[in-house]
Amino acid sequence: MQDEARQRGTITLIALTLVGTLNFVDRQILSVLVEPIKQELHFSDTEFGLLTGLAFSLFYALFGLPAAVIADRGKRVRVIAIACAIWSAFTAFTGSVHSFAAMAFARFGVGMGEAGGTAPSISVLSDSFRREQRPLVIGLFTLNGPVGVFVGAAFGGWAATHIGWRGAFYTLGIVGLIAAPLLWLLVREPRRGQFDEAPSPAAAEAKPATMMGTIAFFFTDPNLRLLAIGSGLSAFLSYGMLNWIPAYLMRVQQMPLTAVASWFAVAAGVTMGAGMVGGGALVNAAVRRSARGYATVPGYATLVLVPIFGLSLIVDGWPLALALMLVPMACCTVFTPASLALAQELGPRNARATVAATLLLMFNIAGLGLGPLFVGIVSDMLTPTMGIEGLRTGLLLLLVPGTAAIFVYLRLANRLAAQSGTPKPIGPEVVA
Template sequence: MDRNGSPDRPGIADSRAPGHRGLVLGMLCFVYVLNFLDRQLVSILAKPIQDGLQITDSQLGRITGFYFALFYCFIAIPVGWLADRTNRVKVLSLACGLWSAATAACGIAANYGQLVVARMAVGVGEAGGVPPSYAIISDSFPREQRGTAMGIFNLGPPLGSALGVAFGASLAAAYDWRVPFYVVGAVGVLTAVLVYLIVPEPARGQFDPAPVSAVAAEPGQGFGQAIRSFFGNRILAVTALASGAANFITYGLSNFATLFLMREKGMTLEEVAIWYALAVGIGMGAGIFVSGRLIDRFGVRNKSAYASIPALSLLLALPFFLGFATAERWEVALALLCVPLFLNSFFLPATVTFVQGEVDPDARVISGALLLLVMNLVGLGLGPTFVGMASDFFRPEYGGHALQMAFYALAPMYLIAALLFLWLARMIRRAPSAAVPERREAHPV
């Protein structure tokens, strides 16, 4: 038996070995790719789904945003609390199998109501995906490597989006919009089995020589107490709020970008499968990886970098986002969009790494789940819902440019999110432990 009460699995290498840590990280990243691919398929195939099921922009915004987030966010909390007390790998494997089966079920939906139910089931499964992965990575890598590890792990969203666009749009163009849901669902079920067989449960806190104090999990700590411990810390609460505001932009843009490029800029589904997929994969992927490297470099000197770097990235992205919405040709719009795709997600590795480093190892999954609760309830739940409702609101007056006006309405959120991160940076600088403490002992790299 291991220290977490799970049977040791023969043939699995030491989780502290560099090569094995790389294998685990790669496997977890692939699961995140599937997680995000499943989540984004409805947005990627928005146009053919709208044509097939006769749904409005507001309905599309709710099904890709609020309805999904309602289950995804709140189920993540009890799942996170349970995973902190059981085997995190088993929770991840079960969750992956569940959301993949639900994704396949989306393909058989005959009307909007059935699609809503299937998407809610996807949200229930995905609630057990990311928080356990955060904790597994944090207990597999030393502190000075976690920013890069989280950056690599968080390549899941851009890679998932890019693969979803490339394969989803291609399969839909060649066959039918339902086929991608079947294929991706089947791959996910197989991956769930591989996760259980390949990924070991790491020892909790093996790279944390000294306890951290922001959120400490006491033995037998109750579910309610774990929640109060997180939100009772002002810095962690503001971190979650600022992340939610940034995610409002990310999902509000990404869930309607393909529909906007096709309906208002004239892209075809085949062109989306190539050019938009490249923009998402390269732009978002490079941004998340670079932000992880920046966090590792500057966060070691001062913790306020975990907030100031996202604030600067959002301010720099705003003019290019406005240019994307204004451009007349899809080629120009897509080129301008590459900059926000690169900069919008800088906050993700920063805030995730910050929170995971501030909490006790036994509270990492629940803390990650609570961060995702706020981040996704505000961002995923409200962002696409806002853009969809704004588009329908502007349609009577602006007709074919209603989504463009909805994106203009989204733009002020860049300033709101940047101000929240600047406030967070100020709070961190004023905290007693603004500088990252020296490690007490060296661990194998």
């Protein structure tokens, strides 16, 4: 029986990670193809900041919570499969656009579809593995981010010279439309809370949590509030970095597009993957001693990231700049598995998807929505007087929210340590 559960959990993890990878490829490909798209459609950096950030994250945020509530009340795997079909259809549509408005509409649709992917997946995985395994499992699942960056960068660089940027979006859309029904067929819906401690009678008889009740609980809980702030600041830095590093290397450091495909793709994929899995493993080890490990691991990772990323932006030559960016690109992803795992511990078991979606709302509004847009606006404002150095300045200013995140994580670590020296759940069992 245990072997069957372990095998089923492994299949679930692999399938959800592959679908999640498509999710991130669809996001990353636009950043990699920024220069050829700009040449044809004549977008400004601010417009591209909107397309890679706010246009996507706005609809991701609007639909993320309703999709999570549907998942908490129904079949989560079905929700993920339908979401995959929606975002893939809009990805294919992106290849046909000829204006900023049409491109924005396509990104709206991609964001709407992807809103039903990550949070329900985290909920499914939390009910497929024991709680002591969850940080590492979530770290493995969030490998879809760096793998998606790697595939997106490699495929985007190849597509730009062989099938064009439009062909790249058509291809990705078709792959996703094939993957959606396969996920539905392969992955079983796990029983909610099957690996948790025995629920209390109130928890066992509780009705499904309401969206407003879960949101109210999330933002009135001091630990979850600090987690949201720290994660939002980290995401602002992380997405701002990752969405603009390819353009920075090509524009400021004169890195050829072919080198982006062969060097940046590998560097980003390996380092970010190391950050995701390494971060999850470090949290697994740290929380055996104290619950503060959920916060100290991303806090110290950000402490390493800030000075080294700053140094990478003031050197000359893309080989040295990229080499120095390896450590920051690993550190910038550590917060993801740590934050998502802690949210699952602090939140109620009958609202896990909604709690994850609420945290992801911070990731995507503060991070994906505002981080890339901020860098784009700074670049456009300074380009008339500073030229290409405007983009460098925009990236340097990301170090300010990164520094603030360090202090928030340390504050959260102290609260967790004061409340519990062990990694037992701190939040209530249910939200009515």
